[in-house]
Amino acid sequence: MKKTTGMDRAATRKWRPQTQAVRGGTWRSEHGETSEALFLTSGYTYEDAQTVADRFAGEADGMTYSRLQNPTVAMLEERIALMEGAEACRAQASGMAAMTASLLCQLSAGDHCVAARAAFGSCRWLVDNLLPRFGIETTVIDSADNAAWEAAIRPNTKVFFFETPANPTLDIVDLQFVCDLAKAHGITMVVDNAFASPALQKPMQFGADVVAYSATKLMDGQGRVLAGAICGSEEWINEVLLPFQRNTGPNIAPFNAWVVHKGLETLDLRARRQSENAVALGEFLEPRIEKAGGRMLHPGLPSHPRHDLAIKQMEATGPIFAFDVGTQDTAFAILDALELVDISNNIGDARSLMCHPASTTHASMSEEARAEMGVTEGLLRINVGLEDVADVIEDMDQALARAGIR
Numbered sequence: 001m002k003k004t005t006g007m008d009r010a011a012t013r014k015w016r017p018q019t020q021a022v023r024g025g026t027w028r029s030e031h032g033e034t035s036e037a038l039f040l041t042s043g044y045t046y047e048d049a050q051t052v053a054d055r056f057a058g059e060a061d062g063m064t065y066s067r068l069q070n071p072t073v074a075m076l077e078e079r080i081a082l083m084e085g086a087e088a089c090r091a092q093a094s095g096m097a098a099m100t101a102s103l104l105c106q107l108s109a110g111d112h113c114v115a116a117r118a119a120f121g122s123c124r125w126l127v128d129n130l131l132p133r134f135g136i137e138t139t140v141i142d143s144a145d146n147a148a149w150e151a152a153i154r155p156n157t158k159v160f161f162f163e164t165p166a167n168p169t170l171d172i173v174d175l176q177f178v179c180d181l182a183k184a185h186g187i188t189m190v191v192d193n194a195f196a197s198p199a200l201q202k203p204m205q206f207g208a209d210v211v212a213y214s215a216t217k218l219m220d221g222q223g224r225v226l227a228g229a230i231c232g233s234e235e236w237i238n239e240v241l242l243p244f245q246r247n248t249g250p251n252i253a254p255f256n257a258w259v260v261h262k263g264l265e266t267l268d269l270r271a272r273r274q275s276e277n278a279v280a281l282g283e284f285l286e287p288r289i290e291k292a293g294g295r296m297l298h299p300g301l302p303s304h305p306r307h308d309l310a311i312k313q314m315e316a317t318g319p320i321f322a323f324d325v326g327t328q329d330t331a332f333a334i335l336d337a338l339e340l341v342d343i344s345n346n347i348g349d350a351r352s353l354m355c356h357p358a359s360t361t362h363a364s365m366s367e368e369a370r371a372e373m374g375v376t377e378g379l380l381r382i383n384v385g386l387e388d389v390a391d392v393i394e395d396m397d398q399a400l401a402r403a404g405i406r
Ligand SMILES: *Cc1c(COP(=O)(O)O)cnc(C)c1O
Pocket: 094, 095, 096, 097, 099, 120, 122, 123, 163, 167, 192, 194, 195, 213, 214, 215, 216, 217, 226, 227, 228, 347
């Protein structure tokens, strides 16, 4: 009896999510390998001239060149599409390659893009610097304010672009409201879902058109490779994204695709456990931080202004949160006192990592833009890992004490 392959859409779409994560997008070679093969090749050879002519004419399936197709990359794309509940996916070299391609493939001079002001530093750079350079108008708004989305729409608004939860202030966007608004105005929604991953949040269930990823984060989950992905309808991917992607070449390396493909098998387990650990650490920190006059920004805690919305639209609230300890001196003192948790600006990793956004991930922005987004001098952001959370709590306890927060 022939086993179902992970590339057989009719069968794999019926699988439950964890089965899709482990078996979806498995495309076995004639050797029948258990673990997916790594096809490190840039080109392909053909039996005869007509075969390649047919492939280039789009009249026959098959590989022609790794900027256009690669079997390892195709396996990753199929697995991500299944997990996202998307018709199609194209992998990218990095999260920023994914964000850049998602925007530039569909925006032209004279179009308008509305974006969330709280965003990853480089995402804000695209909106503030790159798009305007090509005559694309942009407006940044407080993404947690539903009325602000509505008020920003102009006749030429073509795209809404945002993260939820947002980096690093953990703003939560009302997905249902913003998706309905976009639909009513014929606007394409591009959601950067890096902080949640498809294990914790599926924006397409609310009507999002395009979901873009830094797969460097939770999808790899072990801090090994840069990777990105863009999910959308078959029509949008083929007609809007692919002409841009195939001719500009932001492709992921097959090796990196293979690493992320294996990472996806454990994504659900990691994302849920790291979310639990993040809530436990947040509950420990909150009274200490508040007593010291600081502020918690944690969507998994009831003190977050959109906690109810976060738990409604997410399976769990993710591994990342932030807290404000007042000054850069105190923030640096805490970082320098850490013995277990690393000082690192990466997120989604199995290790607990902490950073000071104002001097790292958001350092290239103007002081006014940082202030407007809430990236204050005393803000610290943590990615809670897969260690025993009791050890992370102990480390944070001693680091706070050494920084004078008791
Ligand atoms: C990290 C990150 C990116 C950029 O991804 P890279 O893989 O580093 O290029 C984009 N958006 C968000 C929300 C991120 O956290």
